Amino acid sequence: MSDVVVIGVAGGTGSGKTTVAEAIVSRIGRERIAYIQHDSYYRDLTGCEREILLHHNFDHPDALETELLTQHVRSLKSRIPVEVPIYDFTRHVRTGKTRRVDPLGAVLVEGILIFSEPALRELFDIKIFVDTDADLRFIRRLRRDLVERGRTVENVIAQYLETVRPMHLEFVEPSKRWADLIIPEGGFNPVALDVVCSRVEALLQPATA
Numbered sequence: 001m002s003d004v005v006v007i008g009v010a011g012g013t014g015s016g017k018t019t020v021a022e023a024i025v026s027r028i029g030r031e032r033i034a035y036i037q038h039d040s041y042y043r044d045l046t047g048c049e050r051e052i053l054l055h056h057n058f059d060h061p062d063a064l065e066t067e068l069l070t071q072h073v074r075s076l077k078s079r080i081p082v083e084v085p086i087y088d089f090t091r092h093v094r095t096g097k098t099r100r101v102d103p104l105g106a107v108l109v110e111g112i113l114i115f116s117e118p119a120l121r122e123l124f125d126i127k128i129f130v131d132t133d134a135d136l137r138f139i140r141r142l143r144r145d146l147v148e149r150g151r152t153v154e155n156v157i158a159q160y161l162e163t164v165r166p167m168h169l170e171f172v173e174p175s176k177r178w179a180d181l182i183i184p185e186g187g188f189n190p191v192a193l194d195v196v197c198s199r200v201e202a203l204l205q206p207a208t209a
Contacts, residue, residue: 004076004104004106005200005203006076006108006109006125007024007125007127008114008120008126009109009110009111009114009130010110010112010130011130011132012112012132012168013059013112013141014137014138015132016140016188017112018037020183020193021035021108024108024196031104032104033105033107033200035110036072036084038064038069038114040087041069041085041087042058042065042087042094043063043064045093046093046094048092055162056092057163057167058159059163059171059172060171061116061117068085069109069120073107073109073120073123076101076103077103077107079103083098083099083101084098086098090149106200106203112168116172121178127179127180128182129176129178129179129183131176131184132185183196
């Protein structure tokens, strides 16, 4: 095992992955854990027509440059800083800007598809799957896309039925079998978070001693 602890937090859209990830980062300490989201690695769709974008499958593994994320995690494990792309979700393009992430004692990677990619999955020392009922996940996604991403209700529903739900059933749900720990009810499960953070702290001891 590398002296850098790598944690993966997966789960369906709106499951509460970010809540869990933020809780872990907060409790472990931001000065000790680097946080990366798979969403930052969406492929650049500059120049695509609006009609094409409306039907683009953002929930298929091919929509993300996972090979770059995998390279970045390997770099962080080797104590090398990385430049994470900054993605504009309203225009579906990379901004051309990046965010520097420095290597720390631990790395946390969050995303819906991170356990479905073997090369990435093998880098995780701890694999957490956040399991939340489909109706709650859809409501959370609807609220997020309306408020943060400038979508309409019709767009969100159409995308959910056309790609989000089918891809969840094909890729996300089956990846649950790779998890070391499944957390129900998203980030609102303090007992599960206690277990996770205790395990991370135990793994960090030799890395920070």
